Amino acid sequence: MLTLTEEILTKTIRVRPNDSYKGTFGRVVLVGGNANYGGAIIMASTAAVYAGAGLVTTGTDTNNLSSLHASLPEAMFVNYYDKVKLSHLVSYATTVVIGPGLGDDFHSQEVLASVLANINQSQSVIIDGSAISLLAANPLDIPDTNLIFTPHEMEWQRLSGIKISDQTSDANQLVQQQLNATVVLKKHHTEIYTGKNIYQLPIGTPAQATGGMGDTLAGMIGGFTAQFDNQENAVLAAVYAHSAIADELARSQYVVLPHQISHALPMFMKRYAN
Numbered sequence: 001m002l003t004l005t006e007e008i009l010t011k012t013i014r015v016r017p018n019d020s021y022k023g024t025f026g027r028v029v030l031v032g033g034n035a036n037y038g039g040a041i042i043m044a045s046t047a048a049v050y051a052g053a054g055l056v057t058t059g060t061d062t063n064n065l066s067s068l069h070a071s072l073p074e075a076m077f078v079n080y081y082d083k084v085k086l087s088h089l090v091s092y093a094t095t096v097v098i099g100p101g102l103g104d105d106f107h108s109q110e111v112l113a114s115v116l117a118n119i120n121q122s123q124s125v126i127i128d129g130s131a132i133s134l135l136a137a138n139p140l141d142i143p144d145t146n147l148i149f150t151p152h153e154m155e156w157q158r159l160s161g162i163k164i165s166d167q168t169s170d171a172n173q174l175v176q177q178q179l180n181a182t183v184v185l186k187k188h189h190t191e192i193y194t195g196k197n198i199y200q201l202p203i204g205t206p207a208q209a210t211g212g213m214g215d216t217l218a219g220m221i222g223g224f225t226a227q228f229d230n231q232e233n234a235v236l237a238a239v240y241a242h243s244a245i246a247d248e249l250a251r252s253q254y255v256v257l258p259h260q261i262s263h264a265l266p267m268f269m270k271r272y273a274n
């Protein structure tokens with residue numbers, strides 16, 4: 001297992017070309033947030049915007065529209081039950097994030113199926129939270145594209161069938177290869193299975209143990225994959241940056257709130273851009 005280092009940030013984060021515009025930095029569509037879990041998709045969308053994605057659209061329950069725009073006016077909105085509009089947006093996205101706060105009922109399943117049916121091979125798709133648990137319970141056709149699963153240990157148990165106590169790197173890698181996807185197995189010292197290598201994150205803090213922390217990581221991976229060319233490095237850099245920012249804040253804070261990580265991103269990324 002390789003240790004992920006700070007070097008991944010300088011390898012990945014680029015100074016923006018002068019002749020760029022918002023289209024240069026990708027279109028991210030994030031889908032999730034039922035009537036109870038709106039905060040999850042708002043936190044994920046916030047992370048994508050503050051990570052520098054060019055255009056961000058949030059597909060969620062209409063109940064979440066005013067809170068989304070109150071905290072994140074940069075995001076566009078689509079009602080995730082409007083299948084025609086959602087399919088169109090998904091098919092034109094650079095990166096799709098599906099799952100934060102999506103929930104586990106019949107409607108959640110319908111939204112997931114409709115998003116996955118509109119994915120094309122040029123996209124990166126981050127599958128997080130409820131979307132992982134839904135896929136574990138009711139397998140769907142998984143699109144043939146750059147897939148990134150971001151399970152915590154229990155979600156990985158559900159998807160892989162490997163009990164948490166049996167989640168060794170060999171066992172995890174076997175299932176990751178069957179999935180033909182990158183797996184970001186989130187925990188203290190997160191592991192990333194890319195297909196070529198297994199990386200371990202040596203940083204991170206229990207100050208991160210608060211709801212929404214993973215939703216924020218999913219949005220960051222969305223923002224990084226949308227704007228940086230090397231997709232593997234983009235995932236690794238997002239995972240590293242998420243915990244590096246948390247470690248910095250935790251020097252003076254007992255708990256780090258997910259939105260604080262997002263808000264720290266522009267200044268943090270500026271330090272590493274080259």
Ligand SMILES: NC(=O)C1=CN([C@@H]2O[C@H](COP(=O)(O)OP(=O)(O)OC[C@H]3O[C@@H](n4cnc5c(N)ncnc54)[C@H](O)[C@@H]3O)[C@@H](O)[C@H]2O)[C@@H](O)CC1
Pocket residue numbers: 036037038039040041099100101102103129130131133152153154155186187211212213214215
């Ligand atoms: N503000 C919001 O709207 C929030 C919504 N959330 C959403 O709620 C949905 C359900 O996700 P949850 O993860 O809460 O529930 P899950 O039921 O999927 O997972 C929680 C269960 O997993 C167990 N577990 C074992 N190892 C774990 C580990 N390393 N990390 C986390 N849990 C571990 C916990 O003890 C618990 O029983 C997701 O869609 C998620 O995105 C959560 O992100 C919390 C915040």
Ligand SMILES: Nc1ncnc2c1ncn2[C@@H]1O[C@H](COP(=O)(O)OP(=O)(O)O)[C@@H](O)[C@H]1O
Pocket residue numbers: 129151152186187188189190203204205206207208209210211212213214215216217
């Ligand atoms: N003790 C810890 N040490 C380091 N990182 C942690 C710790 N607890 C939680 N995290 C990180 O916080 C995130 C939690 O993700 P997740 O459980 O999906 O949260 P949520 O679904 O509530 O947003 C992961 O990135 C995980 O690695």
Ligand SMILES: [Mg+2]
Pocket residue numbers: 128129152214215
């Ligand atoms: Mg989660």
